[in-house]
Amino acid sequence: xxxxxEQITLRQWDQRYxxxxxxxxxxxxxxxxxxxxxxDGDTRLLKLRYDNSAAALxxxxxxxxxxxxxxxxxxxxxxxxxxxxxLGTVPVMAYSLDNVVAFYPDGAWWIPCVMELNxxxxxxxxxxxxxxxxxxxxxMLGAFVxxxxxxxxxxxxxxxxxxxxxxxxxxxxxxSLGYPMLWWEIPHRRAPEPGEESVKLPGGFSAPRCQVEFVxxxxxxxxxxxxxxxxxxxxxxxxxxxxKKANQVRRLxxxxxxxVFTAGLCPMPALExxxxxxLAIHFCSDRDExxxxxxxxxxxxxxxxxxxxxxxxxxxxxxxxxxxVADLQVMNLLEDCGGRICGTEYMFTHALDAIPQDLPPMxxxxxxxxxxxxxxxxxxxxxxxxxxxxRFDAEAVVISRIPGASHCVLEGxxxxxxxxxxxxVPVLEIEVPSLTDSIAQALRTRLEALVETVRERxxx
Amino acid sequence: xxxxxxQMRRGFDVLIRxxxxxxxLMNVPSTWQNLVAQNLYADELKRLGRFLVRLGGESPTLDxxxxxxxxxxxxxxxxxxxxxxxxxxxxxxAIAALGQEGPxxxxxxxxxxxKIEIAPRVPLAIIGGPLMRPDFxxxxxxxxxxxxxxxxxxxxxxxxxxxxFDRRRVREDPLxxxxxxxxxxxxxxxxxPNSELYGWxxxxxxARAVRGIIFRRYVWCDTWHAxxxxxxxxxxxxxxxxxxxxxxxxxxxxxxxRIRAFLETLK
Numbered sequence: 001x002x003x004x005x006e007q008i009t010l011r012q013w014d015q016r017y018x019x020x021x022x023x024x025x026x027x028x029x030x031x032x033x034x035x036x037x038x039x040d041g042d043t044r045l046l047k048l049r050y051d052n053s054a055a056a057l058x059x060x061x062x063x064x065x066x067x068x069x070x071x072x073x074x075x076x077x078x079x080x081x082x083x084x085x086x087l088g089t090v091p092v093m094a095y096s097l098d099n100v101v102a103f104y105p106d107g108a109w110w111i112p113c114v115m116e117l118n119x120x121x122x123x124x125x126x127x128x129x130x131x132x133x134x135x136x137x138x139x140m141l142g143a144f145v146x147x148x149x150x151x152x153x154x155x156x157x158x159x160x161x162x163x164x165x166x167x168x169x170x171x172x173x174x175x176s177l178g179y180p181m182l183w184w185e186i187p188h189r190r191a192p193e194p195g196e197e198s199v200k201l202p203g204g205f206s207a208p209r210c211q212v213e214f215v216x217x218x219x220x221x222x223x224x225x226x227x228x229x230x231x232x233x234x235x236x237x238x239x240x241x242x243x244k245k246a247n248q249v250r251r252l253x254x255x256x257x258x259x260v261f262t263a264g265l266c267p268m269p270a271l272e273x274x275x276x277x278x279l280a281i282h283f284c285s286d287r288d289e290x291x292x293x294x295x296x297x298x299x300x301x302x303x304x305x306x307x308x309x310x311x312x313x314x315x316x317x318x319x320x321x322x323x324x325v326a327d328l329q330v331m332n333l334l335e336d337c338g339g340r341i342c343g344t345e346y347m348f349t350h351a352l353d354a355i356p357q358d359l360p361p362m363x364x365x366x367x368x369x370x371x372x373x374x375x376x377x378x379x380x381x382x383x384x385x386x387x388x389x390x391r392f393d394a395e396a397v398v399i400s401r402i403p404g405a406s407h408c409v410l411e412g413x414x415x416x417x418x419x420x421x422x423x424x425v426p427v428l429e430i431e432v433p434s435l436t437d438s439i440a441q442a443l444r445t446r447l448e449a450l451v452e453t454v455r456e457r458x459x460x
Numbered sequence: 461x462x463x464x465x466x467q468m469r470r471g472f473d474v475l476i477r478x479x480x481x482x483x484x485l486m487n488v489p490s491t492w493q494n495l496v497a498q499n500l501y502a503d504e505l506k507r508l509g510r511f512l513v514r515l516g517g518e519s520p521t522l523d524x525x526x527x528x529x530x531x532x533x534x535x536x537x538x539x540x541x542x543x544x545x546x547x548x549x550x551x552x553x554a555i556a557a558l559g560q561e562g563p564x565x566x567x568x569x570x571x572x573x574x575k576i577e578i579a580p581r582v583p584l585a586i587i588g589g590p591l592m593r594p595d596f597x598x599x600x601x602x603x604x605x606x607x608x609x610x611x612x613x614x615x616x617x618x619x620x621x622x623x624x625f626d627r628r629r630v631r632e633d634p635l636x637x638x639x640x641x642x643x644x645x646x647x648x649x650x651x652x653p654n655s656e657l658y659g660w661x662x663x664x665x666x667a668r669a670v671r672g673i674i675f676r677r678y679v680w681c682d683t684w685h686a687x688x689x690x691x692x693x694x695x696x697x698x699x700x701x702x703x704x705x706x707x708x709x710x711x712x713x714x715x716x717x718r719i720r721a722f723l724e725t726l727k
Contacts, residue, residue, distance in 0.1 A: 129690070161487075161491070183491050413474075
């Protein structure tokens with residue numbers, strides 16, 4: 001087995017694991033061979049290809065042991081809050097309390113993929129009237145009903161308003177099944193009108209001051225609920241410390257993204273980068289460990305660049321990817337087809353931007369919540385995508401639709417039009433279900449055609 | 461347009477890219493249990509007012525706003541009072557006309573004094589999103605099949621009419637009362653939580669002795685689609701799910717036949 005960067009299968013990881021162990025790899029408490037997760041039913045892992053670094057091993061083990069971590073936290077007396085939909089804001093508040101752990105039950109949308117539908121979560125959602133016309137996040141309903149995938153949180157906090165209809169409807173269905181919910185309103189972000197005070201948001205969008213104030217008042221309700229839940233005061237000082245810590249994660253991820261997306265030779269594959277970015281939203285239930293995991297990935301990337309090594313070949317087509325994929329295997333597929341990820345917009349860029357530390361904390365958090373790319377117009381979202389395409393010099397864009405997701409019906413077209421008008425780069429819109437096996441060939445053909453187009457255009 | 465669903469928000473995005481007609485996207489909150497949500501709604505009404513003024517409209521005095529509100533209130537009361545005298549289609553048309561033509565319609569409704577003669581029919585409710593004018597045929601089909609819509613809980617029906625105004629508050633602060641009656645008085649599936657809708661339905665379904673529900677939804681409307689199962693569970697009434705996507709004749713045939721079959725089972 002090679003020591004240099006390589007993408008390997010789960011079975012190959014067993015050998016690689018032995019090799020690393022012999023070399024004296026430092027393992028965290030949740031460490032171990034990746035193949036053991038198959039016993040939990042995560043059979044999709046057998047079909048993925050992984051980066052072969054110790055940093056990637058730690059990342060995957062961290063991700064795949066989250067459920068255990070949540071149970072352990074509860075056993076240690078910590079309180080568990082389920083934060084829903086806002087993707088990044090409320091966990092910053094929750095983790096500012098020392099006896100609360102927050103996670104997104106929304107993450108259950110990947111269970112049908114990871115367990116290859118064997119968990120039966122979608123069938124449960126069907127039986128509750130939430131069929132395949134809804135986004136795969138409907139798997140969350142099944143996860144609550146079975147109680148087999150995460151400890152049921154004592155408190156659920158869900159953002160609604162300018163959120164996707166699927167999620168709002170599914171969360172309401174959950175509520176109707178007897179799970180109490182604290183709803184908070186996130187309004188549709190709009191541009192300030194003449195005469196209105198404008199506030200700059202993290203990431204570059206603007207909003208009228210009155211919207212920031214409104215969101216702040218909503219987050220105050222959330223703050224009060226968290227205080228009652230935790231039985232302790234969530235002071236400005238605690239919030240500021242929480243923001244500082246969250247920014248530590250965000251800064252590391254920003255460095256990692258810049259390093260990977262701009263390197264001549266790709267130092268870290270798309271799949272690991274997707275997982276790493278996801279850590280920003282609720283720190284995979286352990287904020288300090290998230291910092292360590294991302295640091296290791298960053299160090300590995302730097303090491304590879306310094307050594308002039310990497311993956312995928314120097315001529316890989318530089319692809320900007322919009323929306324997360326319901327089937328993780330598609331990230332591998334893009335690379336098989338000759339592409340590499342150079343820029344992403346996985347619907348939570350606001351969880352990657354630094355939260356202002358020079359403002360009162362609630363003001364800063366309100367600005368962050370309003371910076372969510374999904375709560376504004378599609379044109380806003382496209383403008384941010386354009387800025388990132390420019391920054392990372394992407395040569396093509398893939399807009400990956402989520403089946404059944406209400407926002408995907410129209411926004412892809414608008415984003416595609418705006419991107420093409422600005423850059424004249426090819427844009428491909430695909431739909432990625434939880435398992436792509438039956439359409440893998442068609443997807444491959446389309447992605448190969450995109451890569452070919454990029455390479456042809458280089459000859460111009 | 462409003463922000464009540466993703467489809468409308470994204471539809472607005474398309475609209476402003478495709479045409480130059482001045483457009484306004486009104487933020488309608490989903491939450492309702494806190495005063496701040498209603499205040500946001502009231503602020504949006506003011507913003508809408510400023511938008512209309514920019515287009516050449518004139519800002520009304522508080523007195524003139526109150527007058528218009530009371531005219532509408534009278535028209536709504538007249539329509540509600542006439543329900544027993546109108547067929548379901550006429551009732552729906554009266555509500556639609558109020559929206560399109562304004563409160564001058566009220567007098568026309570008041571002229572009806574005798575209850576319509578109807579043979580014994582199965583009392584039904586129709587529940588769901590908005591109906592377009594051509595969709596009003598559904599009321600006729602129900603009647604021809606031996607039923608009668610006694611509760612029109614579509615968005616364009618009775619459910620979409622705002623709550624009654626408090627006359628004293630109309631005089632004191634008309635805009636606040638306007639916000640209160642519309643934001644606080646319309647029970648919709650998009651509300652979080654949606655408990656108001658079910659509370660209202662439970663009361664109305666019982667009061668009108670409804671025996672079955674026609675649940676009419678658009679295939680792309682997740683908000684209503686997700687209510688279907690809860691509707692069945694909470695009302696414990698037979699529910700006919702009709703999903704529509706457009707105005708194709710085949711689709712019409714399908715729902716006509718299904719309504720006939722539904723009513724046969726209820727007779």
